Amino acid sequence: MLGLITATLAEADPVIHALKLKKIPAPFSYYKNEEHHLVVSGIGKCNAAAACGWLAQKASYTTSISTTSVAWLNFGIAGHPEAELGSSFFGHKITDNASGKVWYPHRINSDLPSTNLLTVDKPLDTYKPDQLHDMEASGFIEAGRKFSDAELVQTLKVVSDNSTHPLSEVNAKLAKTLIAENIESILHGIDTLKLLSKVVDSTDSAISVEIQKRWHFSVSQAIQLKRTLQRHRALLGELQDIPDPLQQAASSKEFLTLLQQTVDIAGSKL
């Protein structure tokens, strides 16, 4: 699953169309399909953090997906003193202007360039040198890292204003156009993140869900079951069906014991 956070509907619109997302009634402006969930957070870092937290909570209750394997992308427009209008960048050093706090998102293997990104509480009169300026990234990244590995929490910004094209000229129409012109880059970023998130996906397998429907497992037993099924996958391949001897297990405890014995025997032959 990929969580997309952006500040305004104008920025969201080209992505909603490209991914064919459907609007879902919610406290936030929320669009989704099976893999992608997009929240229009509103402007500002607190809104971005709130949207991120809300979506993570929603994902944990309404999907079988492990929250830690959710990848996150905050996309939108940003200012930059020198960069060309319409150029796009991942953020590789994100600084919160108010607190001075800094994050260094790991650069994911992507063809897009990356640069420094400064999150401000309100637009500055003059740009600070050599960095993008936005109003959401620091809140987004701080919140996103509470739920997922840092590598899976990224920002991608399209330059909307610079020293020769001031912020006062930026409007919803321009924001939408700039995002639309960069849709390939944004989709590429999304695909890269999705591939990465698959590496760490620890979502329960279908067989695990089936087993837990038939026997009642305590929290600690469920953890043991998960690890034993992982060991089964490593040593014997994915458990496809519940084997006959295990079908007869009278309790979750007996089930676990029998499954662990099977795996231990396979392990002893290494």
Add this chain to the structure above:
Amino acid sequence: MIQTIYIEEEILDHPRVLSICDRFPKATTITCERYTSVFNSNSQNFRLQKKNPALILAKKYNKHVLPTPPGYGIGSDRNYYFSHMLNCLYDCRYCFLQGMFRSANYLVFVNYEDFFDQIETTASESSADDTWFFSGYDCDSLAMEPVTGFMNEAIDCFSSLKNAQLEIRTKSTQIRSLLNREPIPNCVVAFSFSPEKTANSLEHGVPSIQKRVNAMQRLQEKGWKTGIRLDPIVYSQTLQSDYAELLDHIFSAVEADRIHSASYGMFRLPKPFFRKMVRLYPEEKLFSAPLTEHKAQVSFGEEAESTSLSIVHSELLKYVEEQVIFPCK
């Protein structure tokens, strides 16, 4: 290769930083106040970073030289290690670094002189001539040598330290700097090996056994002291034949009577490291083997360990004298 370089602000103009950056003209450089904000930050995933590790250039302020853990050494009572670099170019699934560090980025400390000063000070604290300094504990000593040039300078340092011994532990074949200079008597280049089967399944990105053997042979011919390190030993039902084959392979090219030392030790990990490694690689066969937990360590258990160590010791004895064999506990 390296696409991202983080550099501490304080050392932006350090000559070694400039020369290392020159080797990667296409890399994106990012400044940071201290390396810890990149290397030690929370929520990092070692496995994801290992797909595209960055290089971090930093300055180390203290603890350049540390005593080795008990049981680590080749016969001396005074054993120290130093790490000019944290993390390794290779990706060995059994390696404890995956469990120890939050980041898979390569961290290089560029203030080499401070390491050498501390080595000299530590060596001068004893009049004995068997103070050993081990390199390659937190990284591979030679794999990044073409980039860092650290070991070449370390050898210069040790060439004037008559009472200190240096072990350069490696799986690398980056030996050009060693071949381009005269050997020094107080340095051993020690190559780590695992049997073919283990190497193929667990040592990702590591030069083949044959290439390592060739490197060792060339160093011997040049006059360098060489050593063999069989650590970690990963238990297997075919351990005896695996190690017999490995040692036959090594000693078909390497001169046994010119081996300075051979050491061996079992696969074992502190529990927290093991748990983290399982979380990173739940599908790894090694971590699904019947391992046991004892005294905060995860291992193959006493019986398997004792059998394995005895087998490897006996196999080594077929080639080298007892006095150059050292078990690592």
